[in-house]
Amino acid sequence: MVTGALRSEDCDRLVVALQTLGVRCVELEHGWEVHGVGGRFPRGGTVDLGDGGTPARFMLAAATLCDEAVTIDGSARLRERPMDDGIRILESLGARFEWLGEEGHLPVRCIRGITGGEVEVGEVASSQFLSAALLVAPWTSHGVTLRCTEAPTSAPYLRMTMRALAEVGAEAQEHAGSFSVKPEGPSVPDQVVPPDASTAAYWWLVGALVPEASMTVPNFAHSMDQPDAALLSVFEDMGAKVTRSGTDVILTGGSLSGVEVDCEDFPDGAVALGAACAFAETPSRLTGLHTLRVKECDRVHALATEIGRLGGRVVEHQDALDITPAPRQGPELEVAAWNDHRMAMAFGSLGLVRSGIWVRDPGCVAKSHPGFWDDVDVLRSQA
Numbered sequence: 001m002v003t004g005a006l007r008s009e010d011c012d013r014l015v016v017a018l019q020t021l022g023v024r025c026v027e028l029e030h031g032w033e034v035h036g037v038g039g040r041f042p043r044g045g046t047v048d049l050g051d052g053g054t055p056a057r058f059m060l061a062a063a064t065l066c067d068e069a070v071t072i073d074g075s076a077r078l079r080e081r082p083m084d085d086g087i088r089i090l091e092s093l094g095a096r097f098e099w100l101g102e103e104g105h106l107p108v109r110c111i112r113g114i115t116g117g118e119v120e121v122g123e124v125a126s127s128q129f130l131s132a133a134l135l136v137a138p139w140t141s142h143g144v145t146l147r148c149t150e151a152p153t154s155a156p157y158l159r160m161t162m163r164a165l166a167e168v169g170a171e172a173q174e175h176a177g178s179f180s181v182k183p184e185g186p187s188v189p190d191q192v193v194p195p196d197a198s199t200a201a202y203w204w205l206v207g208a209l210v211p212e213a214s215m216t217v218p219n220f221a222h223s224m225d226q227p228d229a230a231l232l233s234v235f236e237d238m239g240a241k242v243t244r245s246g247t248d249v250i251l252t253g254g255s256l257s258g259v260e261v262d263c264e265d266f267p268d269g270a271v272a273l274g275a276a277c278a279f280a281e282t283p284s285r286l287t288g289l290h291t292l293r294v295k296e297c298d299r300v301h302a303l304a305t306e307i308g309r310l311g312g313r314v315v316e317h318q319d320a321l322d323i324t325p326a327p328r329q330g331p332e333l334e335v336a337a338w339n340d341h342r343m344a345m346a347f348g349s350l351g352l353v354r355s356g357i358w359v360r361d362p363g364c365v366a367k368s369h370p371g372f373w374d375d376v377d378v379l380r381s382q383a
Contacts, residue, residue: 017049046073051296138170148177201272239254258282348376
């Protein structure tokens with residue numbers, strides 16, 4: 001039983017993909033009843049993950065546990081995003097894939113399953129490729145050991161993966177840059193999905209920018225190990241106040257100063273932080289942004305463009321942004337969402353601080369937060 005599961009395009013497409021491979025998933029009022037298949041999917045087929053980069057990376061690994069061929073595909077944008085790092089890791093562990101279009105990109109077909117083993121891993125475009133290999137490791141013949149020859153991208157997400165595996169009974173260990181999972185299939189108990197820091201970030205953004213306003217995320221105290229929870233400390237450094245009431249986490253806004261911060265460990269949250277810097281009192285510098293260029297859009301360029309549209313001045317570097325804030329008042333204008341849910345939520349949140357901001361293509365928030373605009377309307381009615 002998975003309780004508290006998010007209903008969104010990414011999650012719904014992942015459920016459909018699992019069903020295609022033969023998993024029985026029964027929708028419940030507050031989640032899903034998922035019937036396990038003992039580490040081997042009974043069917044193959046074709047799965048379409050839409051714009052979902054995270055589901056696609058995990059499905060690449062899941063496909064290696066199939067007895068039949070699996071084709072993985074997605075939208076035009078997802079076909080542009082690099083997948084060769086993940087394929088290379090999985091093939092080093094015994095799997096085999098064939099490219100059905102441009103090499104290094106979807107669509108791709110898995111034609112042989114994973115056996116496991118040890119592999120050296122250098123720099124990769126996303127830590128999710130490593131997480132995906134580790135998540136299927138308990139059902140391999142030899143387990144999986146990933147030896148990182150360089151500091152892993154977004155390392156906190158890897159550690160969160162290892163904790164999740166350990167919590168369901170897998171033997172997962174990290175030592176000196178190596179991540180190992182033994183070949184022992186765990187018995188997974190019922191799961192309660194915790195509040196998502198990556199989505200909460202946009203409500204923290206609103207709370208931080210409005211002096212004396214407060215945003216409460218219920219039951220978040222046990223989720224502070226999520227990488228995007230680091231935003232709370234950054235907002236504190238900028239002038240907001242963070243408190244706890246039981247298991248709730250409360251952020252109260254203030255007059256925000258600019259900040260210089262390395263965002264490499266919380267790349268999704270960097271979009272919300274960039275939006276906050278657009279309305280801070282002093283300039284900011286955000287570094288460690290290189291992975292943002294291969295997300296749903298090139299988020300480094302998109303942030304620079306849309307903050308500039310608001311009247312800020314942004315100097316764009318390969319992996320950094322220097323942001324001189326925009327005025328909090330100005331004429332009505334449209335900003336582009338770039339078909340990216342994080343961009344839409346960031347600038348939609350800014351619309352609660354500066355009136356007259358309209359977001360084109362608002363529906364792209366359905367990827368991760370379909371009720372976002374309803375929540376915006378609730379907050380606007382309370383202002």
